[in-house]
Amino acid sequence: MELTRRETMLGALVTGVAASMPAQAKVPLSDKPAPGYYRYRVGEIEITAVNDGVSAMPITDDFVRNVSKAEVNKTLESLFMAPNVYAGPYNPILINTGRQLALVDTGTGEAGFTSSNGINGRLMLSLAAAGVDPKDIDVVIISHYHGDHINGLIKADGSLAFPNAEIAAPLDEHRFWMDDNEMSRAATPRIDATFKNARRVMTPDVLKRIRPYEAGKEVIAGVTAVSTPGHTPGHMSLVVASGSKSVYVQGDVTHAPWLFARNPGWHFMLDVDPVAAEATRRKVYDMLVAERMAVQGFHYPFPALGHVERTSTGYREVLVQWSPVL
Numbered sequence: 226m227e228l229t230r231r232e233t234m235l236g237a238l239v240t241g242v243a244a245s246m247p248a249q250a251k252v253p254l255s256d257k258p259a260p261g262y263y264r265y266r267v268g269e270i271e272i273t274a275v276n277d278g279v280s281a282m283p284i285t286d287d288f289v290r291n292v293s294k295a296e297v298n299k300t301l302e303s304l305f306m307a308p309n310v311y312a313g314p315y316n317p318i319l320i321n322t323g324r325q326l327a328l329v330d331t332g333t334g335e336a337g338f339t340s341s342n343g344i345n346g347r348l349m350l351s352l353a354a355a356g357v358d359p360k361d362i363d364v365v366i367i368s369h370y371h372g373d374h375i376n377g378l379i380k381a382d383g384s385l386a387f388p389n390a391e392i393a394a395p396l397d398e399h400r401f402w403m404d405d406n407e408m409s410r411a412a413t414p415r416i417d418a419t420f421k422n423a424r425r426v427m428t429p430d431v432l433k434r435i436r437p438y439e440a441g442k443e444v445i446a447g448v449t450a451v452s453t454p455g456h457t458p459g460h461m462s463l464v465v466a467s468g469s470k471s472v473y474v475q476g477d478v479t480h481a482p483w484l485f486a487r488n489p490g491w492h493f494m495l496d497v498d499p500v501a502a503e504a505t506r507r508k509v510y511d512m513l514v515a516e517r518m519a520v521q522g523f524h525y526p527f528p529a530l531g532h533v534e535r536t537s538t539g540y541r542e543v544l545v546q547w548s549p550v551l
C-alpha cells in the first residue's frame with residue numbers, strides 16, 4: 226500500500242501525541258559525528274580504512290575543465306546531492322602485514338582539522354577509534370604530493386605526526402615537487418600552491434625520514450607500487466597481495482567515483498596533466514573490470530572499497546557491504 230502525504234502527516238501527528246513519554250531522552254544528542262574505521266583481510270594482510278572526513282569544495286566553472294558547471298550540477302542533482310558543492314571523501318588506509326604497520330596517505334592533518342572545523346583532518350580520531358597509536362606506525366606510504374595526502378605528515382606545530390615512521394615517497398613525485406626549476410614553470414596558481422605546500426610539509430625532520438620508492442617494486446612486503454601518472458607527474462598506486470587475494474589501492478586515479486569513474490573523460494581541475502590522467506584512468510579501470518579486482522579509493526565513499534563494472538559511458542562503482550567478518 227502506498228502512503229499518501231496526508232496519511233504520513235497524520236502518522237507523525239499520532240506519534241507526537243505520546244504525552245506520557247518523558248520530556249528528555251536518557252542519553253542527550255551527542256552532537257558529534259562518529260569517527261570511521263573499517264577492517265578487512267586480503268589473504269594474511271589486514272587492511273583498515275581510517276576516515277579523514279570530507280572536503281567541501283565549491284563547484285567552480287573549471288571544476289571539470291571540459292564540462293560545464295551546469296552539467297556537473299545536473300549530475301549531482303541526479304544523485305540526490307546538493308548543487309554547487311563537492312563533498313569529496315578522504316580515506317587513508319592502514320596496512321598491517323603482521324610484520325609492519327603502514328599508513329597510506331595522511332589526510333589534511335591537525336591544521337586541516339582546525340581550519341575545516343573538523344569536517345576533515347579526522348584521521349587521528351579514526352586511528353584512536355581503531356585502537357592504533359600513531360607512534361606505532363612503522364611506515365607512511367605517500368601516493369602523491371597533494372595536500373590532502375601529505376599534510377597529515379605534520380602536526381599544526383610542524384612536528385612529526387608519526388614520529389617513528391619512515392616515509393615512503395614516490396621518487397619521481399618527490400623530485401618534481403621539490404625541484405625549484407619545475408616550480409618556476411608552474412602552469413597555474415593552483416599548481417604553484419602545491420609546490421609551496423610541499424615545501425611547507427617537507428620539513429627537515431620529514432625529509433630525513435623520506436625513503437623514495439619506485440614502480441614495479443615492493444614498498445613493503447606484499448605491497449607493490451604501480452606507476453599511475455597524470456593526476457600528478459609521479460602519482461603511484463599500490464597493489465596489496467597475499468596468497469591468491471589482492472586489492473588495488475588507486476590513490477587519485479579517479480576522484481569521487483560517482484563523478485569521475487562514471488565519467489572517465491571528465492578532466493578534473495586538480496589533474497596536473499588531464500590527458501595523461503584520463504589515459505591512466507581508462508587503463509586502470511579496464512584492468513579492474515577485466516580482473517574483477519577490488520579497488521580501494523582514497524576519494525571513494527567510506528569505507529572506500531568496492532569493485533567497478535563497465536557502463537555505456539564509463540564505469541560504475543559497486544561498493545562493499547559492511548561485513549562484520551574479516
Ligand SMILES: [Zn+2]
Pocket residue numbers: 371373374477523524
Ligand atoms: Zn586527493
